[in-house]
Amino acid sequence: MARHTTRRTSKHLLRHCKTATDNDFWTTKLIDAEELKTRQADYCDTVPSDFKVIFYESMSGARMMDSPYALFIRLYHEPEFRDYHHVWSVRSFDLIPDDFEDDPRVTFVTRNTDAYQYFLALAGFVIGNSLLPDYFVRKPEQKYLNTWHGIAYKALGRTQSSPLGAAGSVYNLLQATHVLTPCPDMTETELSRFSLRGVYSGSMAEVGYPRQDLTLNLSKDDGEGIRDQLGLDPAKKTILYAPTWRGNKGSARFDAEQLEKDITSLMKLDANVIFQAHHIMLRHIKNVDYGNVIVPPSHIVTNELLGITDLLISDYSSIFFDFLATGRPIVHYLYDYGHYADERGLLLDKSELPGPIVATADELVATVNGLISDDYVPTKHYRSAQKKFCPHDDGNATSRTINWFIRDDASDVNLIETRERPSIIFWGGRLDNGKKTEEFLRSVGEAAERGDRDVTLLVARSVNSNKSAMDHIRQLGLSISVITRNDFEMVMTSAEAEARIRKGTTRHQTAEEPLSRWVRLKSLVSRSKEPIKTKDVLLDDMYHREYRRIFGDAQFDELVMFPGASQFWRRLAAHAVSDGKHHQEGQR
Incomplete structure (x- = not known):
């Protein structure tokens, strides 16, 4: 495994010696949650940022994919960024594409290793499409x-x-300095359902998804290369069936028996039929017989696969939005619509879907045969959906994103105002089951009704078991942002951890500590001079870090404290308003 590591790492990135960056540095995962937090905090405290290092992660390291991959490919090939180093998070070194196997400009790391944490702290630029670890x-x-x-x-x-x-x-979105959205519909979703409105302090812009460029700009030669890899018959149309998983995260599933029946039906089509599973589905469909239906290897990028697809069949997957930009036919195969809508919930009504909707395998085959037998002309309804969901899908989203994110040039993007009014946060914390909570939450709603401020509520996750409080919160609606702090021991450096139990002044890593692997690594990666901090400064740094873990750089104009808040919540609140003003409920 070591051949995947030091050989492809530029020497200026890690002044390593074999005794410090041995195989454990790259492959051994830290298991203890508190050790992971402390190690990441220590790396961030000691490793200076390098703005010629870019760290990428897609779907917790599923593989090189999605918009981060589209941005990587462009940056990798542009001469201006030739001296940049690229670091990719992958779940397994087996996922490394052959093209980058021994590339000195690309490093691969796996989550929860020292290598992952080091490069995450080193990178001046971080690009992700989902959630980074909770200790980030x-x-x-x-x-x-x-x-x-x-x-x-x-x-x-x-x-x-x-x-x-x-x-x-x-947390991840609020920590981001840049949040990208593809269209007004998704902008509103992120502002309301992810509680960015009135809170987010970075740069939010409607740009279009960079991954769409991989579909729209696929060259003829690259398209032919994919067709050759898959062994497609050039005389036949190509159909992609791309369903998503069922259930909820933590209880994901897929009906393999239903899939086999659908595969049997799809084999009746006089076409190249490809089956592309959502990555969460893969563990649930290991023994499916695909017959002559083609299953593409994992190294083929989904958006490039869409570029050679003539017709898409999908269900509740958002992949249809990507394919919508091509103007080619889409069939929505919703055989379990009622059950899925009840269990998971849908934000789109059937009437908003751009293509024909079918519920049985026979309807599916008949509809697909009809669509591929003639030249397809998008309907007025289809064009309307394109206008709503694909307004920026012009093949240039990657360029716009690089200008905005890397070059600090926002002239070609549609910037979104996330904080249009003065902001007020109601600092609830754990709340309680009494009258104080009822009055406090009522005041939140009253503040929103006045309409002169952006209103945010902060509560602890434990409030989820407080039925009365939850009923009030449910009634607040999406115009109020709700931030929830999960039960979570704070991320702290080793020095800050000591400061919680020691008095006086302490230094980061004392001489009498055992020579752990971290101590040896630290001597290689640390800043030239470490500051000496008092206990009070260290503890303040710890609370500030926790505030930033939740809110990023957000600051509020006014804060209303729940009267029964504990010392923990009060110390955390000290970092929420720039002028330090706090108010007890009823004393504003």
């Missing part, structure tokens, strides 16, 4: 672009059944 706290000088990974079709974020939303997604 962007360094103040780092630039972090979150592209997200698709237009919302399925319910996500804050919903009636989940009024507190998805805390991890909110």
